[in-house]
Amino acid sequence: MILTRLLFTVLVLFSAAHAKHSFKHYNDICEKTDNQKCVNDPLQVKNLQIALNADKYLHLHLKTDGKWGKNTKEAVQKFQKHYHIFPAEGYVGAKTKRVLERVAKNVKLPPVRTAAANKMTNRSYTCYADFKKHVDLQKSYKVFKNNKLLSKANGKNTHIKIDVSEQRLKLYVNGKVALCAPCTTGAKRKFEPNTKTYRDKHTPLGTFRIKEKIAAKKSTIFGEMYRNGKKVYHGDRRKYRGPRAKYVGHTMHHWMRLTSGGVGLHASKYIKRHPGSNGCVRLPFKVASIVFSKVKKGTKVSVIN
Known part of the structure; x- marks a missing residue:
């Protein structure tokens, strides 16, 4: 009897622990066409809608259908503005999830599979040939990593290849693929929904060398314009036509310059499976961090099609 009660108690505690919601461990949520990270799991979106409706300051009446x-x-933008989360673009990333976790701590939400749990179900690949055989490189957002090879990278034995046709970056170590990840290269006359800008520049093909590495570089072209502390414009500063305003450039994390004309590799949350940048090569944040740490000034970069 005692053993039965003990097992029952453990089961209840285990269930409670796994039923507890945790926005911080949910997938990022946003417009699917704009961001590689945004899985938009219906149950997680539904919990987001429930939490937003429960906020006592916003008085929202969202339909809790799990559809983004x-x-x-x-509603997310209104939430972000109220809690001073900037930029308030409706992208449910790390900053927004931290505030949601605090604001909705007393809201009872249905249990869902978290991003961490989803990662556990991902298939592991024995080698790059196995990865390439089972993954559609042009469409998939999956990343291949060979940690053993990556640990041997010293900057002198690395080489980057960017395939425009696949929208993929490969990092070679000692001539072997140590990392293969999605990227976004330059586009010709492509409309960018998040910045309301037309991208109009291809990433140049050829062989380059990394000219500079800056952990957090400020863009001299893309950013926000502010007047009296209020954002009045978002996008290409060259196309701003309003009254005089203060320009604040976007931060390009893990910047690796390729050309003197401003083309380089950098981290971005806007990763697509087709060309969509203004010439630079966008990389997922974790991928950019790895590449940045494994290369040096002078590392060879091949851009092919």
Whole structure:
């Protein structure tokens, strides 16, 4: 009897622990076409909608259908503005999830599979040939890593190849693929929804060398314009036509310059499976961090098609 009660208690505690919601461990949520990270799991979106409706300051009446759309995005933007989360673009990333966790701590939410749990279900690949055989490189966002090879990278034995046709970056160590990840290269006349900008520049093909490495470089072209502390414009500063305003450039993390004309590799949350940048090569944050740490000034970079 005692053993039965003990087992029952353990089961209840285990269930409670796994039923507890944790926005901080959810997948990022946003417009799927704009961001590689945004899985938009319906249960996680539904919990987001429930939490937003429960906020006593916002008085929202969202339909809790688990579908990401215009109304949910606008509600997130309202939430971000109220809690001073900037930029308030409706992207449910780390900053927004931290505040949601605090604001909705007393809201009872259905249990969902978290991003961490989803990662556990991902298939592991024995080698790059196995990865390439089972993954559609042009469409998939999956990343291949050979940690043993990566540990041997010293900058002198690395080489980057960027395939425009696949929208993929490969990091070679001693001539072997140590990392293969999605990237976004330059586009010709492509409309960028998040910045309301037309991208109009291809990433140049050829062989380059990394000219500089800066952990957090400020863009001289893309950013926000502020007047009296209020954001009045977001996008290409060259196209701003309003009254005089203060320009604040976007931070390009893990910047690796390729050309004197401003083309380089850098981290971005806007990773697509087709060309969509203004010439630079965008990389997922974790991928950019790895590449940045494994190369040095002078590392060879081949851009092919």
